[in-house]
């Protein structure tokens with residue numbers, strides 16, 4: 001397929017997505033199934049165009065003054081790919097499988113339209129209903145933060161220190177041109193190109209467990225928990241085990257890490273990942289109906305991590321379709337789940353132990369507001385300052401990312417060049433005796 005044919009195909013996929021509210025990956029899969037002649041490189045090129053269009057959906061439509069799939073794609077070629085009107089016109093020749101030639105109006109818009117008068121949610125490519133929430137989180141920077149969330153993310157890898165050093169991993173992956181991540185001492189970064197990312201599963205360094213894909217902010221969230229060798233740690237929302245694996249590395253396989261998730265299916269990938277990583281101190285606890293499978297951990301944990309279910313706003317660079325599918329009802333639901341999880345987690349934290357609340361959201365309601373509500377309801381818990389948290393993890397530089405809205409540390413593509421994450425550590429200062437009273 002030609003680059004022009006890729007654009008026509010991407011427009012078809014965008015048309016499908018406009019009709020049916022579903023994940024882009026599903027629509028792309030269906031397109032591939034009904035166009036068997038397209039090879040894997042073609043499908044990757046089409047996916048990349050579709051994701052770029054979704055990243056820049058609002059600004060592309062504003063530029064074009066229309067919301068059709070074609071207008072969205074044309075606008076995104078300019079906004080996401082930086083192509084000028086002549087380059088876009090050359091691709092839209094109308095020949096064979098290329099899109100139809102540009103109309104005079106399309107030409108003009110691609111040449112001269114600007115975002116100067118566009119509202120913040122258009123300049124920042126986020127849903128209009130989140131306008132107030134973005135303004136609350138970022139003030140005058142709302143559009144800039146949104147725009148940073150609408151860029152492509154690099155491929156970040158976490159080096160598994162159970163298997164080797166960052167230098168060794170860099171040497172093993174030198175053909176991919178990795179660089180050390182600026183903030184995480186155990187990360188490598190491969191800058192994003194326009195095509196397919198590196199075929200990681202084929203890399204020996206991956207197969208042998210020396211590296212795992214994990215965004216730098218997610219690495220930092222794990223490191224900020226400062227799990228120490230010998231500790232008892234509960235990862236209450238372990239999912240596929242991304243954070244659990246990072247914590248196991250910090251613990252040098254000493255002590256015990258319990259990985260639990262309310263949805264047992266989500267835990268499935270963890271077993272294979274543990275094996276590959278050589279992590280031997282993780283016990284996976286599957287939910288079993290109504291049974292309390294964590295009862296033996298009550299009051300025993302040095303660290304409880306809540307990697308909470310959230311809107312995922314901070315991960316929009318990697319899942320640009322998610323931002324347009326996010327509905328207000330989903331936010332309300334996540335807020336309830338988060339508050340319930342904080343209450344659920346308390347019983348496991350031993351006196352003097354830490355509770356780490358983490359989300360990959362940037363919305364204040366899911367972060368600072370949740371923490372504040374928890375602290376007022378539970379005066380035995382006190383939040384560590386950003387400085388204490390950063391210094392405790394041996395990463396004092398991270399204190400500069402202290403949330404401007406209260407407790408915790410906030411990372412974002414615009415400020416730390418990472419995914420968006422929020423981390424707040426709280427200490428249980430309840431005396432042992434009172435704990436025994438229940």
Ligand SMILES: C[S@@+](CC[C@H](N)C(=O)[O-])C[C@H]1O[C@@H](n2cnc3c(N)ncnc32)[C@H](O)[C@@H]1O
Pocket residue numbers: 236237238239240241242243244260261262263266307308309310337341
């Ligand atoms: C952000 S994801 C976890 C990602 C994972 N920690 C990682 O690093 O790969 C949130 C997880 O919380 C789980 N979850 C939601 N409500 C829960 C609850 N009440 N108790 C335990 N887990 C819950 C979800 O099933 C989901 O897997």
